[in-house]
Amino acid sequence: MLDLTTENITENVQIANSSCSDRRVRYLFERLVVHLHDLVREPRLSTEEWMAAIEFLTKVGQTCTDTRQEFILLSDILGVSLLVDAIDHPKPKGSTEGTVLGPFHTHEAEDVTNGANISTDPQGKPLLVICKVRNLAGQPIENARIDVWETDSKGFYDDGNFWFKAIVPVPYPIPSDGPVGKILGTLNRHCYRPSHMHFMFDHPVYDPLITALYLKNDPYETSDAVFGVKSTLVVELKTVQDKGIAEQYGVDVGCALINYEFVLVTKQEAIDMRYRNAEAAMKAQGKQMQYINGLPVPDID
Amino acid sequence: MLDLTTENITENVQIANSSCSDRRVRYLFERLVVHLHDLVREPRLSTEEWMAAIEFLTKVGQTCTDTRQEFILLSDILGVSLLVDAIDHPKPKGSTEGTVLGPFHTHEAEDVTNGANISTDPQGKPLLVICKVRNLAGQPIENARIDVWETDSKGFYDDGNFWFKAIVPVPYPIPSDGPVGKILGTLNRHCYRPSHMHFMFDHPVYDPLITALYLKNDPYETSDAVFGVKSTLVVELKTVQDKGIAEQYGVDVGCALINYEFVLVTKQEAIDMRYRNAEAAMKAQGKQMQYINGLPVPDID
Numbered sequence: 001m002l003d004l005t006t007e008n009i010t011e012n013v014q015i016a017n018s019s020c021s022d023r024r025v026r027y028l029f030e031r032l033v034v035h036l037h038d039l040v041r042e043p044r045l046s047t048e049e050w051m052a053a054i055e056f057l058t059k060v061g062q063t064c065t066d067t068r069q070e071f072i073l074l075s076d077i078l079g080v081s082l083l084v085d086a087i088d089h090p091k092p093k094g095s096t097e098g099t100v101l102g103p104f105h106t107h108e109a110e111d112v113t114n115g116a117n118i119s120t121d122p123q124g125k126p127l128l129v130i131c132k133v134r135n136l137a138g139q140p141i142e143n144a145r146i147d148v149w150e151t152d153s154k155g156f157y158d159d160g161n162f163w164f165k166a167i168v169p170v171p172y173p174i175p176s177d178g179p180v181g182k183i184l185g186t187l188n189r190h191c192y193r194p195s196h197m198h199f200m201f202d203h204p205v206y207d208p209l210i211t212a213l214y215l216k217n218d219p220y221e222t223s224d225a226v227f228g229v230k231s232t233l234v235v236e237l238k239t240v241q242d243k244g245i246a247e248q249y250g251v252d253v254g255c256a257l258i259n260y261e262f263v264l265v266t267k268q269e270a271i272d273m274r275y276r277n278a279e280a281a282m283k284a285q286g287k288q289m290q291y292i293n294g295l296p297v298p299d300i301d
Numbered sequence: 302m303l304d305l306t307t308e309n310i311t312e313n314v315q316i317a318n319s320s321c322s323d324r325r326v327r328y329l330f331e332r333l334v335v336h337l338h339d340l341v342r343e344p345r346l347s348t349e350e351w352m353a354a355i356e357f358l359t360k361v362g363q364t365c366t367d368t369r370q371e372f373i374l375l376s377d378i379l380g381v382s383l384l385v386d387a388i389d390h391p392k393p394k395g396s397t398e399g400t401v402l403g404p405f406h407t408h409e410a411e412d413v414t415n416g417a418n419i420s421t422d423p424q425g426k427p428l429l430v431i432c433k434v435r436n437l438a439g440q441p442i443e444n445a446r447i448d449v450w451e452t453d454s455k456g457f458y459d460d461g462n463f464w465f466k467a468i469v470p471v472p473y474p475i476p477s478d479g480p481v482g483k484i485l486g487t488l489n490r491h492c493y494r495p496s497h498m499h500f501m502f503d504h505p506v507y508d509p510l511i512t513a514l515y516l517k518n519d520p521y522e523t524s525d526a527v528f529g530v531k532s533t534l535v536v537e538l539k540t541v542q543d544k545g546i547a548e549q550y551g552v553d554v555g556c557a558l559i560n561y562e563f564v565l566v567t568k569q570e571a572i573d574m575r576y577r578n579a580e581a582a583m584k585a586q587g588k589q590m591q592y593i594n595g596l597p598v599p600d601i602d
Contacts, residue, residue, distance in 0.1 A: 006387045006578075009528065013380035016524070019489045029488065031344050033379060035336035040384050042586055043332050044579045044597055047389045050381070054372045061362010071355045071362075078334060079314035080351070083341050086307045088348045187330065188320045223317070227310065277307075278345045285343055296345055 010037045023290075023297045059179040073180045076100060076226035077189075089207060090273040094136055095263045098211050099228040102174070102193060124167030127256040128240060128249055133160050133201065134263050141203060141264055149198040163249060168237065168256050169195040171220050184225065194220035194229060201262065207270035213260055235260055311338045324591075324598045360480040374481045377401060377527035378490075390508060391574040395437055396564045399512050400529040403475070403494060425468030428557040429541060429550055434461050434502065435564050442504060442565055450499040464550060469538065469557050470496040472521050485526065495521035495530060502563065508571035514561055536561055 013033050020026040040050070063070040075081045081100045089098045129148075133141045140160020148164060156163055176184065176191040184191050195218045201209040214221065214234045221229060238257040240246050246253045265273075271294070278296040282289040288299035314334050321327040341351070364371040376382045382401045390399045430449075434442045441461020449465060457464055477485065477492040485492050496519045502510040515522065515535045522530060539558040541547050547554045566574075572595070579597040583590040589600035 006384060009380045009384050009387070013528065016490060016528075017488045020487065021489060022487070025487060028344055028346070028350070031340055035340045036379060036381055037384055039332055039336045040381060041388065042582055043329055044388050044575070044582055045329070045385055046596060047385055049329070049596075050376070050385045054370070054376065057358065057372050058362050058365045058370070061359050061365070064359045064362070069355070069359070071358050075351070075355065078337060079310045080337055080341060083307060083310050083338055084346055084348055084351045086310070087342065087345050186321065186323070186326060187318045188322060189317055227314065227317075274345070281343055281345055295347060295350075 006041060010034065024292060024295055027297045056179055063178040068175065070178050070180055073174060076102065077180060077184060079227045082227045085210065090270060090277055092136070092265060092269060092273060095265045096209060096211055097230045097232050098209055099230060099233060100226055101198065101210060102226055102228065125256055126251060127166045127168045127258065128163065128251050129166055129258045130163040132261040134261060136263060136265060141206065143203065144206065145202040147200040165251065166197065169197050169215065171195050171218060174225050189225065190223065191225050192220045193226060194218035194224055201264060203264065205266055206264040207267050209262065209264055213258065307342060311335065325593060325596055328598045357480055364479040369476065371479050371481055374475060377403065378481060378485060380528045383528045386511065391571060391578055393437065393566060393570060393574060396566045397510060397512055398531045398533050399510055400531060400534060401527055402499065402511060403527055403529065426557060427552060428467045428469045428559065429464065429552050430467055430559045431464040433562040435562060437564060437566060442507065444504065445507065446503040448501040466552065467498065470498050470516065472496050472519060475526050490526065491524065492526050493521045494527060495519035495525050502565060504565065506567055507565040508568050510563065510565055514559065
C-alpha cells in the first residue's frame with residue numbers, strides 16, 4: 001500500500017477494508033469507496049471545493065436536534081429518500097405506490113403537534129375522506145392499523161372501509177433556514193411540497209405501506225421539493241352532493257370529498273419482489289448474488 | 302416529474318437541479334446525484350441501513366468542534382483526502398510527491414501545542430534533519446517559506462539548504478473515540494499513523510507542497526490509517542558519524558540523521574498538468590471539456 005496515486009488509491013482503500021468480517025458492510029463500503037472516489041476524480045474536485053463540502057456536512061450535522069433531522073432533509077431533496085423507499089417497498093402493478101414521509105414526520109411528537117394545529121385551523125376548509133383497503137385480488141383487508149396525518153381524530157374503520165373528517169391540505173415549505181435550504185437556493189429550486197395527506201398502513205400479513213395522496217392541479221404538483229408525487233397518488237377534490245351521504249357522514253352538502261382505494265401487497269409478495277430486484281441489480285454489476293438476511297452481497301468478493 | 306421509480310428518479314432529480322446558474326456547481330451536483338443514487342440502487346440499500354448512515358453522519362457532524370474535524374477524519378480514512386490532494390497538486394516525475402496533512406493539522410493552535418509537547422518530550426530521541434530544496438532542473442530554490450511540524454524552533458534556511466534539530470518521530474493513533482473510530486473498528490482496521498514528519502513549502506513561483514517524510518521499517522509503513530505513505534517519501538534513519546558534522550550542527554556523534562532533497566514544481570507546471578488531467582478525465586466520461594476558473598465543466602450540459 002505504497003505509491004498511492006489518483007488511479008490506484010481506490011483499490012488500496014478497498015484492500016484496507018477487505019478484512020471486515022460482515023459481508024454486507026464490506027460490500028456497502030466497497031460501493032461507497034468506488035462512488036466517492038469517482039465523485040472526486042471525474043470532476044477533478046479541488047481542495048477548496050472539498051473543504052466547502054466538509055463544512056457543509058458539518059453544518060448539516062450541527063443543525064440536527066431532537067426535533068429536526070437536516071440529513072434526512074438533504075436525503076429528501078436529493079431524491080435519495082424516495083429511492084430507498086421504492087427499493088425497500090417494491091410495489092407490483094395494481095398496488096398502491098408508496099412515497100416519502102417528508103421532513104415533518106420523523107418525530108412522533110412533532111407529528112401530533114403539527115396535525116393538531118392544522119386540524120383546528122379555523123381557516124381550514126372541511127374535507128371528508130372515504131377510503132377502501134383491498135389486496136391485489138380485490139378482497140377487503142380487515143384489521144389494518146391506519147395512521148393518517150393532518151386530520152382530526154374522528155376516524156372510523158370497518159370491514160376494509162374507513163372514513164374521517166379533515167381539512168383540505170395546502171402546500172407548505174420544508175424547513176429552509178438551514179444549510180439544506182441554502183443548497184436549494186444555490187440550485188435555484190423552491191422549498192415547497194404540494195398539498196398532500198399522509199397515510200400509513202400496518203398489518204400482520206401485508207407489507208407496510210407509507211404513502212400520501214396529492215391534490216390534482218396543485219401549483220407544486222410537478223415540482224415537489226422532495227420528489228414524493230406519483231400520478232397514481234394524485235386525486236381529484238370532489239364535493240359531497242348527495243344529501244343522504246352528507247347526513248350519513250355528518251357533513252354539509254358541498255363539503256370537499258376525497259375517495260380512494262388503497263391496494264396493499266402481502267409481505268411475501270414484497271419479499272419475492274425484493275429478491276428478484278436484488279438479483280437483477282447484482283447481475284447488472286456482473287456479479288452473482290448471495291442473499292443474506294434479506295439483503296444481497298456478491299457471491300465472490 | 303411524476304411516476305418516479307427506482308429507474309427514473311435520478312433523471313428527474315437532475316432536471317430539478319438543472320436551472321442552477323453556476324455551471325461548475327451544476328456539474329458537481331449532477332455527478333453527486335448519479336453516484337449517490339447508484340450507491341443506493343446497486344446494493345439495494347435498506348431503509349434501516351440508510352437510517353443508520355443518517356445517524357452516523359449526524360454524529361460525525363456533532364463530534365466536530367473548534368479543534369476537531371471528524372468529517373476530515375472520515376475523508377482521511379476513506380482515502381478521499383489523499384485523492385483530492387493528488388488531483389489538486391499533481392506532481393510530474395522527478396518532483397517530490399505531496400501527501401495528506403492528517404487530522405492533527407487542521408487547526409494551527411493545536412499544531413503548535415502538539416509540536417511543542419513533542420519537541421520538549423524528554424523521552425524523545427534527538428534527530429538532525431538536513432535538507433535541500435531544488436526545482437526540476439536541479440537548481441536550488443531560495444526564499445521558500447518552510448513549515449515543519451514536530452520539531453523545535455531551531456531551524457535554518459539558506460540558499461536552498463535548510464536544517465533543524467528535532468526528535469525522532471514515533472507512530473501515533475488518530476482520534477478513535479468518535480464515530481470514525483467506531484467505523485475503523487467495524488472495518489477491522491487499526492487507527493495508527495506511521496512515524497512521520499510534516500513539511501509545507503510556500504513560494505511565489507512554485508506550487509505549494511504539503512508533504513511528509515516517513516521512517517523506513519515503521520510497523521505501520523504499509524497500513525497508514527489515512528493512506529499518506531508513498532515510497533518516495535520513505536527515508537532511512539541514519540546516524541551522524543563524522544565529528545566535524547556533529548560539531549558543525551551542534552549535535553553528538555551518533556545522533557539520528559535524516560537527509561532529504563525536496564524538488565518543487567512551478568505553479569505554471571502544476572496548472573498545465575491539472576489542465577491535461579482534467580481534459581483526460583472528461584474525455585473518459587465521453588465529454589468535451591470547457592475550463593472555467595481553472596476547473597472543468599462539460600462543454601454541453
